[in-house]
Amino acid sequence: MLSFSDKPRLRGGRWPNRLAWLALFVLLTAAILVVGSGSMYRMQWLSLGDSFSLLRRGAQLALGSAAVAALTLLVALICRRWRIMLASLLIAVAAMALVAMPMQMQQIGRSVPPIHDITTDTTNPPAFETLASARRAAPNSVNYPGESTARQQQRAYPQLGPLILDMPLAEALASAEATVRDQGWEIASVNDHRIEATASTRWFGFKDDVVIRLAETPQGVRVDVRSASRLGKSDLGTNAARIQTYLEALKVQAGR
Structure with a gap:
């Protein structure tokens, strides 16, 4: 009961x-x-x-x-x-x-294509100098992979290209360096026409190296960027996205 x-x-x-x-x-x-x-x-x-x-x-x-x-x-x-x-x-x-x-x-x-070295200038890619020794110690080559990679990049990321800044070279370099610092990259070297830095991915902490080359042209200062992974065959689109984000941020920085 x-x-x-x-x-x-x-x-x-x-x-x-x-x-x-x-x-x-x-x-x-x-x-x-x-x-x-x-x-x-x-x-x-x-x-x-x-x-x-x-x-x-x-x-x-x-x-x-x-x-x-x-x-x-x-x-x-x-x-x-x-x-x-x-x-x-x-x-x-x-x-x-x-x-x-x-x-x-x-x-x-x-x-995305199985490539890991992306640049805005596939004909004459910016070369790594300061970071060359670190890249030689890594699995991926310090040298640009060549024509096959260039063709795959152009098909997958046709929007990537150099940025022209209408300002003196010294001002363009200062804007480019400030934008690198804003991105949180570790700067390896800066001279009058080049910046080299290393970016780390958030989750696994993969090291990707970046070189930024500035050159004076009749149209203005041309900025070319190369971003290359030290490890892995495919970067899952990370380097292309990094370059695009950087160039867009540089436009804003240079316009201030």
Whole structure:
């Protein structure tokens, strides 16, 4: 016989709650692997291959978390456990957001050419001088890859080209250097017509080298930029985006 102090038994018992906790545990584990893959490579705790393996496992676990959350959502709906239903929905959304990062990288990798050395002057690319020794110690060559890379770049990034600044060379150089500092790059050297710097990607901390060449022409000061990765066959479009962003920021800086 039930008394007034007895609590009604929840439909489904403890199973909806347990499923929700399982989905959350798998999600947190996946998040640690995905986020930690870049951090541990950046701190040199893992090789690049091991960190990418960690990233893949994290993405797989995130998919597993989404599947468990979807099952929990169904069970909670049948059992009318509204709080658990809301929690499972949030877990599923978070899991898919976590999967989106490596999936986006994979999609970008398929949509851009497998090149890593981008320049606004493919005929006479700016050469690395100060950073040449650092690039010789890296897997990718210090020399521009050549005609094949130039053709692939022109097909994929036809908008990239030099910038003409209508100002004296000294003022153009000052604007170019100020823009480099605004981008947060580490400057290696500056002279009267060239700047060399290194940019680091946020997640994995990959080192990409940049050389900016300024030359006086009858139309004004021509600014050419080359950005090249030290590691990897494909840059996933990072160097082209970096050059485009830099030139747009330089336009604004020079116009002040």
